[in-house]
Amino acid sequence: MKRHFVTALFCCSLLSACQPNKAENTPIIAEQNPSNTVVSFEDAYSGLSGNTIIEHAKILASDDFGGRLPATEGEVKTLAYLTEQFTQAGLVPTEGDSFLQPVELISITASPNATLSIGQQNFNYKENMVVGSQREQAQIDITDSEVVFVGYGVNAPEYNWNDYEGLDVTGKTVIILVNDPGFENPDAGVFEGKTMTYYGRWSYKYEEASRQGAAAAIIVHETEPASYGWSVVANSWSGPQYGLVNPDKGASRVAIEGWISIEAARAVFAEAGKDFTNEKAKALQGPYHSALALTASASVQNTFETSMSYNFIATLPGSELPDEHIIFTAHWDHLGTDTSLEGDQIYNGFHDNATGTAGLITIAQQLGTLTERPKRSMTFLIVTAEEQGLLGSKYYANNPVVALDKTVANINVDAMNILGQTKDVAVVGQGKSELEQYLVAAATKQGRVVVQEPRPEAGYYYRSDHFSFAKAGVPALYAYGGATPLNDEVAAYRKKMNVIQRGCYHQVCDQYRDSINPAGMEEDARMLMDVAIQVANAEIWPQWSETSEFQRK
Ligand SMILES: [Zn+2]
Known part of the structure; x- marks a missing residue:
């Protein structure tokens, strides 16, 4: 009785028409x-x-x-x-009689002997660079790919900002700053100031470079705008990398995606006769890109396997x-x-x-x-x-x-x-x-x-x-x-x-x-x-x- 009484009260207080039955x-x-x-x-x-x-x-x-x-x-x-x-x-299963939703994952593991060189600089895996590939291929190489600095690597019509404007990066290696231009220039009225937009995320940078047809996309790690240190990059990027099983086997992605440390970036820009800090300052002023007159080569050996993992879902x-x-x-x-x-x-x-x-x-x-x-x-x-x-x-x-x-x-x-x-x-x-x-x-x-x-x-x-x-x-x-x-x-x-x-x-x-x-x-x-x-x-x-x-x- 008590239970029914409380039910009726509950229902009356919430619905305009009370339906105790x-x-x-x-x-x-x-x-x-x-x-x-x-x-x-x-x-x-x-x-x-x-x-x-x-x-x-x-x-x-x-x-x-x-x-x-x-x-x-x-x-x-x-x-x-x-x-x-x-x-x-x-609680009960949300649908059917199982709490589990199968999620087919593909894990791609790049061999730790992956290489990246830009100009005369040869970088060391995890120490100052990480590279990988989401393509389902055993061996991925890029050789002597022209290097272009594309600022923040952003194509955002609603902010009237396109770093790729007038640029063809087909087959090229793009070097990209992390976060978006609002971060360093919070009062300039660009993007959302300090608040990061999706254009600041690393996942976006690779998506856009892929749409632009680049061969490789390398993000420059900086602790402040990334909001985490190099060790997070090194740890998250080594070992098996998971993706959802994709019908195109990753063909629409850039061949090589990765990061370099800020020190590595400074060395690259110096070899190209440019100063990283100056170039970054230009990239902050407005949409920006500049060729670095260097080439990049990279090699990644992948092993990959699919595996089944599960989301758990239960309902009251x-x-x-x-x-x-x-x-x-x-x-x-x-x-x-x-x-x-x-x-x-x-x-x-x-x-x-x-x-x-x-x-x-x-x-x-x-x-x-x-x-x-x-x-x-x-x-x-x-x-x-x-x-x-x-x-x-x-x-x-x-x-x-x-x-x-x-x-x-x-x-x-x-x-x-x-x-x-x-x-x-x-x-x-x-x-x-x-x-x-x-x-x-x-x-x-x-x-x-x-x-x-x-x-x-x-x-x-x-x-x-x-x-x-x-x-x-x-x-x-x-x-x-x-x-x-x-x-x-x-x-x-x-x-x-x-x-x-x-x-x-x-x-x-x-x-x-x-x-x-x-x-x-x-x-x-x-x-x-x-x-x-x-x-x-x-x-x-x-x-x-x-x-x-x-x-x-
Ligand atoms: Zn978490």
């Missing part, structure tokens, strides 16, 4: 609450524990999972763990509108194990992204206890191969299990806040959609304010799985505890933890530590669950802002 047909999944006590959202909210997040994350980031590389034993263990946890939480069916879904995303994968390393060889990926995966397990567990289910369905999509270019979420967006026009919103969780409680909440890509209104409400409830992400120049909106939804037109939110600690005690902890974690992004030292305080993860997970519940029960769907580069398709 409808609740009789509400799908009830597993019986999570045998004692028949009413579990309200507030109970589920205050019961969500940061310690639970830590416990799940500790397991996923244990050495036993080997760093969770796609298509390894670590994946088998991860998927088994997710299946067990989401089943126990009372909605009580009123089960066909409409709010989709949480997190990536389960990380970088695996590198047996060539001395000492620790396992990229445990505790922060990135065992915490996010664990956060979603914990949110699902709490939602599963609710006496009254949210009006719309809550779906948890835990994707593969994020680290290799958002591949799992990209595949999902191309092959959605829930139709995109039934997907109300996406909320992404990638690397939760392990630095303790904060006074603020950083929203990545501020101002893009109405989801922020719900975020503000949830943050305000916790006494927090919503602020812009600390480094909009880092392009984080394009660097995790929500971007795949945004590109497909689904409003997507990525937000987490900000940079202002709650009090002096948290500030001291934050300072200490920052020192410990420094330099651990995509390194073997991103691992579980007893000293990690779960309070920041707890408040963020509660907040995101709150946002999801508000969207699930709202009368209307959230929309993109008019000024956003993304819109519903």
Whole structure:
């Protein structure tokens, strides 16, 4: 009786016309609450524990999972763990009887004896250059290809900027600056100032060079505009590189893609009789390219194999509108194990992204206890191969299990806040959609304010799985505890933890530590669950802002 009473109340408060009988047909999944006590959202909210997040994350980031590389034993263990946890939480497969969506990956491994020379300079793999190829060919060579500096390598009609204007780069090697011209010139009114646009992303640079017909595209690494150091490039680019299986076998891509260090770039420009700093300054003034009167040669030997990996997807069916879904995303994968390393060889990926995966397990567990289910369905999509270019979420967006026009919103969780409680909440890509209104409400409830992400120049909106939804037109939110600690005690902890974690992004030292305080993860997970519940029960769907580069398709 109590249950029916509460159902009716719930329904009356949300719908203009009350239909209490409808609740009789509400799908009830597993019986999570045998004692028949009413579990309200507030109970589920205050019961969500940061310690639970830590416990799940500790397991996923244990050495036993080997760093969770796609298509390894670590994946088998991860998927088994997710299946067990989401089943126990009372969730069901989103479609059919399996939680798994197969994603066929191709892994291309360049032999470490890959070479790149520009002019008289011969570079060393991982030390000052990385090269690879997305073409499914065993041997890829370019020989004496003319070198052209193409500035930022951007062709953006809406910003009236085309570095390739009047230039034919067919068969040539293009050298490209990282980020977009707004980064160094934030007040010049070009692009979005410090905020990185998609034109600043390395993935865009190769896509555009491929469209232009170049043979090779080499990006100059600079720590500030890239937002990460050379070691991140060296580590991410060596070992197997994954892509989605492509019908054209990569023929539409440039033959060689890679990076050189800033020191290597300076040497190249000097040999061509130019100064890198001067050339960069010209590239900042407006669309720019200049021939370097040097040639480049490169050689890559690829071995490749296809493999099957999986996205995990589970749903808590909605009580009123089960066909409409709010989709949480997190990536389960990380970088695996590198047996060539001395000492620790396992990229445990505790922060990135065992915490996010664990956060979603914990949110699902709490939602599963609710006496009254949210009006719309809550779906948890835990994707593969994020680290290799958002591949799992990209595949999902191309092959959605829930139709995109039934997907109300996406909320992404990638690397939760392990630095303790904060006074603020950083929203990545501020101002893009109405989801922020719900975020503000949830943050305000916790006494927090919503602020812009600390480094909009880092392009984080394009660097995790929500971007795949945004590109497909689904409003997507990525937000987490900000940079202002709650009090002096948290500030001291934050300072200490920052020192410990420094330099651990995509390194073997991103691992579980007893000293990690779960309070920041707890408040963020509660907040995101709150946002999801508000969207699930709202009368209307959230929309993109008019000024956003993304819109519903
Ligand atoms: Zn991540």
